[in-house]
Amino acid sequence: MIASLRGRVLRVEEEWAVIDVAGVGYQVFVHARTAAALQGERQEVSLHVHTVVREDAISLYGFVNAEELACFRYLLGVERIGPKAALAILSRSEWQVLVEAIVAENYDLLAAVPGIGAKTARRIVLELKGRVDGLAEPGWASVSLPSTGIGERAVEALTALGFSPSDARRAVALELAGPGTTAADPEGGRTIEAVVTGSLRRLGPNARGVGGA
Structure with missing residues (x-):
């Protein structure tokens, strides 16, 4: 069973990529966010792999980290x-x-x-x-937010209110993953004010900032 792959990216499509490992090209199925991350990648990449063996095919599914x-x-x-x-x-x-x-x-x-x-x-x-x-207790500080910038600005606004960066990023990430958002429109048409307001609701009335009592 193949558990991981490390090599150069030869080709990336919407649902899969080809990774060259010592001259052998492996087709690995990936989700859209991973495919986007692999596009244009010139360095060696490492993927954690789940292998599915069937009578007519061996399929590989790749992920950027063990948690995923x-x-x-x-x-x-x-x-x-x-x-x-x-x-x-x-x-x-x-x-x-x-x-x-x-x-x-x-x-x-x-x-x-x-x-x-x-x-x-x-x-x-x-x-x-x-x-x-x-x-259930992941490192929220490492969560990436949409590249449009509204998410990061919302995190800055929440930290300015006294919330810890980890709690702020967690709340914003959850807010931006809610209904109405898509890959093409990761904010769902919302303004930064709406994102901050929704994130505050997720933090809850009992949430405390770094300087809270």
Whole structure:
């Protein structure tokens, strides 16, 4: 079983990439965010790999970190969730956001993924809520936000109000992963004021900043 690959990127398409490892090209299925990250990459890349062996094919699924791979495998354990659906879910948002959605029973985030729907979203939460506890305290400081800049400005606004950078980034990431956002419009047409307001609601009335009592 192939567990990881390290090599040069030869080709990237919407759903897969070809990685050259010592002269052998491996086709690896990836989600949209990973495909975008690999586009134009000139250095060697490393991918964590899940291998699926069938009678007629061996399929490789690649992820940029072990936590994302773990989420993928958890999703495969849910009834009627195959590799394609699992990749679509991970394409929606960072793995930290997905784990938070499951723990918080945020069905809307999962149901917004094309092909999932409300019924499947509830099944995912029901089957995984007690199983992802080991991933439930992720490093939110490393979560990437849309390149448009509104997310980072919202984080700055929240930290100026006294919230820790990690809490602020977590709240903004969850807000920007909610219904109404797409890959083409990651803010869902919202202004920075709307993003900050929504993030404050997620932080809750009892949330405290770094200088809170």
